[in-house]
Amino acid sequence: MAGAQLEMPGMPQRLFPATPSKLATFADCPRRYRYAYVDRPTPPKGPPWAHNTVGSAVHAALRSWWELPRDRRTAVAARQLLYGVWSATGFRDGGQAERWRARAAGWLTDYVAELDPDDEPVGTERQVAATTQRLALSGRVDRIDQRGDELVVVDYKTGRVPSTDDEARGSPALAVYVLGVQRTLRRPCRRVELHHLPSGTVAAFEHTERSLANHVRRAEDVAADIAVATTALEDGVPPDEAFPAVPGRQCGWCDFRPSCPAGQAATPAREPWSFLAADDDEAAT
Template sequence: MTAGGQLEMPGMPRRLFPATPSKLATFSDCPRRYRMAYLDRPTPPKGPPWAHNTVGSAVHAALRSWWELPVPERTPRAARQLLYGHWSDTGFADAEQSATWRARAAGWLDEYVPTLDPTDEPVGTERQVAATTERLAVSGRVDRIDARGDELVVVDYKTGRVPSTEDEARGSPALALYVLGVRRTLRRPCTRVELHHLPSGTVAAFEHTDRSLANHVRRAEDVAEDITTATAARDAGAGDDEAFPPVPGQQCSWCDFRRSCPTGQAAAPPRETWSFLPVEP
């Protein structure tokens, strides 16, 4: 019997665990948070949205929309206008802070967009890709997929506090799984991943090998196995905290489910929703 209660017949293929990079990362960070996000129904109420996520979402949406424009209209000015259209005041301390960050993000696009060739059409923007391994059915959405010669490149936009590094590109489980998804979905070679950090104008890249991808797959499958075991234990009558224990720490300050988690409330004080924005000069 599987964790989902379905009968497994001898000789039948093993049921694949449906996964996304964020789903696996959530369990790795805190099994309780995974339970609240993916298993509890109704889902516990989430906390307020964060300003740094508002910035990232608007920049991502502006770049996606920019590539959807006719080629002659793909200008830095157009990117700025698209950002304004996607902008929200959500998570900021006040309208003044929001306006400051909108101008700052527009400046990032003013610097980044001229580095792009508007005639070099991406193979995909925010493209859904999927792949299977021995134990996983994994899927995800890639910010941009470029064609470089005969190969495809996974491009991920970053808007965080610090520039991305090669170690980050190499160690990202999500990017590795995206490579597998691009290969399976688009049936073309893909090894390179790039993190485009717009605030600094830097690019961190890594060329995956079969070995590095296999290492990421093995770790992802191990997490999926742990999730399956925990879910089966809960279905068999184990308590929620026994099957999905909390992992308290500083991350509890910004957990979406903090208001429903006394352990997290005791572990760390709450943070303001704009506190992850870089310190303004």
């Protein structure tokens, strides 16, 4: 049968390679998963988003800051690193981009002022991996800290809404990172933290074996659904039927909106800068 997995007796089951983003994409909308991971060539995407530009620049600056020699890890250096990677991509105009560069630089100044430059992370932008009965999981961790005898997963956030402890607890990505750190570095790791730079707050959760097992179960369920859809496609089921769209408000900012009639009909398109919090210039108009 087309799509069936060919296995020799006694051979281990082939694992499904999965990242948090890959699983989340299918869970949100199988059609978007197909566009991103199945269709080749990949369908055209819409315009880039300003909030992603902000997040990428801040993440890059923090990674480079930790790579500096100890005596150069200063607030001034953090700002310079941000300026070096800044882009105006996705913003309404140059003025908005400049205001957000200044705002992001302020976040970095405040954040690094609270860091101990001597407290070397175990890893920054570290790739980690773990396996379950069905999955080969992998992901990239923003930062891994040493706290006493255990390691801590740190994830930077730059969105408009402060992170919560419930978000830390329920994040499939953070759970994957914990498993990956445990398996890759062979050291205890349970705590995850969301560092929200705009508000200067930290949301946290201490994982248990049970909470991690629950995340693994849900991830394996999603992977099983992906396998069913993929097999259906290989067996001749029409692509839009094998990977149905899930129309909703999220279609307004889907990267593949230009290629998805269902998404276009569901809701108007969002402007590329619409997820930014209103800045002082906009609030005055």
